[in-house]
Amino acid sequence: MRTLVTGGAGFLGSHLVDRLLKDGHEVIALDNLFTGSKANIAHHHENPYFEFIRHDVVQPILLEVDWIFNLACPASPIHYQFNPVKTVKTSVMGVLNMLGMAKRVKCRILQASTSEVYGDPLDHPQKETYWGNVNTIGPRSCYDEGKRVAETLMMDYHRQSAVDIRIIRIFNTYGPRMAVGDGRVASNFIVQALKDEKLTVYGDGSQTRCFCYVDDLINGMVAAMEHEGEDAHEPINLGNIQEISMNQLVEEIGSVIGRKLHIEHKPLPGDDPVRRRPDISRAKERLNWQPRTPLNEGLTHTITYFKERLGLD
Ligand code: NAD
Numbered sequence: 622m623r624t625l626v627t628g629g630a631g632f633l634g635s636h637l638v639d640r641l642l643k644d645g646h647e648v649i650a651l652d653n654l655f656t657g658s659k660a661n662i663a664h665h666h667e668n669p670y671f672e673f674i675r676h677d678v679v680q681p682i683l684l685e686v687d688w689i690f691n692l693a694c695p696a697s698p699i700h701y702q703f704n705p706v707k708t709v710k711t712s713v714m715g716v717l718n719m720l721g722m723a724k725r726v727k728c729r730i731l732q733a734s735t736s737e738v739y740g741d742p743l744d745h746p747q748k749e750t751y752w753g754n755v756n757t758i759g760p761r762s763c764y765d766e767g768k769r770v771a772e773t774l775m776m777d778y779h780r781q782s783a784v785d786i787r788i789i790r791i792f793n794t795y796g797p798r799m800a801v802g803d804g805r806v807a808s809n810f811i812v813q814a815l816k817d818e819k820l821t822v823y824g825d826g827s828q829t830r831c832f833c834y835v836d837d838l839i840n841g842m843v844a845a846m847e848h849e850g851e852d853a854h855e856p857i858n859l860g861n862i863q864e865i866s867m868n869q870l871v872e873e874i875g876s877v878i879g880r881k882l883h884i885e886h887k888p889l890p891g892d893d894p895v896r897r898r899p900d901i902s903r904a905k906e907r908l909n910w911q912p913r914t915p916l917n918e919g920l921t922h923t924i925t926y927f928k929e930r931l932g933l934d
């Protein structure tokens with residue numbers, strides 16, 4: 622199997638590359654290094670089954686592959702809002718280019734979609750059948766709507782040209798190799814705690830998320846790609862179901878680090894979803910998948926990683 626991972630130098634992409642190489646694939650990681658880093662994949666430098674291509678998915682490319690995992694897209698609000706027009710281009714033109722390639726070489730393609738397609742959800746927990754509550758013109762729209770159009774294009778290529786597609790909707794995932802300056806909450810809180818800084822809680826900290834450890838997510842992603850059958854093209858939620866507030870996340874990190882952490886409140890960003898939790902019945906039934914890693918265990922691995930990154934060991 623020759624497999625392409627776009628966004629392969631990023632947080633999730635680099636873990637997927639590790640897993641695919643371990644499973645015996647020949648892997649091409651394609652990345653423009655906007656938020657990713659060569660350091661995440663440097664350990665494969667000498668591996669003859671691994672290749673890195675510096676390329677932007679907005680530009681067409683033709684590669685002969687059997688599988689495409691399309692992960693290229695900044696995922697943290699600070700990065701996807703840095704150049705919102707580019708974010709839309711990355712999602713929409715990126716998936717168009719990858720779908721064009723998949724159609725031409727007749728390969729299977731998986732799109733890394735997101736819980737953000739549900740926006741600020743009015744249904745709770747979120748099932749795949751929920752159509753979402755997304756603001757089309759807000760600060761998060763470039764990401765949310767870009768990912769929604771990406772799903773639309775995936776389904777249209779499937780219906781119109783019989784492209785073999787998989788769509789996963791990823792909920793908040795954390796773990797080693799998140800960038801120090803990533804800006805998402807788990808890495809922000811951990812880095813701030815390790816540097817003895819105050820943890821920046823946006824708003825009153827009562828908003829909730831569910832945090833999935835990266836190894837669990839990658840298992841689900843590969844299971845979704847391998848899944849066969851009539852329904853294999855339908856979107857599947859992947860995420861943890863333990864719902865906690867940002868205030869509780871501060872407590873959890875404090876208990877792993879072993880001291881009381883201090884916080885400062887910052888304004889809640891516009892359109893920040895109030896609650897989020899996946900319904901993962903579909904993933905359980907169809908993929909026999911569910912997350913296994915408890916939050917304190919995942920946080921322990923992540924904290925160990927950031928200690929090393931920050932030179933605190
Ligand atoms: P990340 O920012 O670490 O990785 C994204 C990667 O894509 C980076 O390596 C970046 O350099 C690359 N990239 C960005 N724009 C590109 C372009 N135009 N051309 C080529 N490469 C480009 O984020 P991540 O958490 O690893 O996210 C990976 C994918 O999973 C994204 O598509 C994201 O939307 C999706 N996702 C992640 C989460 C999560 O919680 N981690 C949740 C939902 C969806």
Ligand code: UDP
Nearest residue numbers: 698804805806807809821822823828867893
């Ligand atoms: N958040 C926070 N402090 C931070 C970063 C984020 O309180 O330093 C909050 C943010 O407002 C949101 C939640 O944490 O309610 C998750 O944010 P993140 O950016 O990780 O993911 P997303 O909002 O995309 O789910």
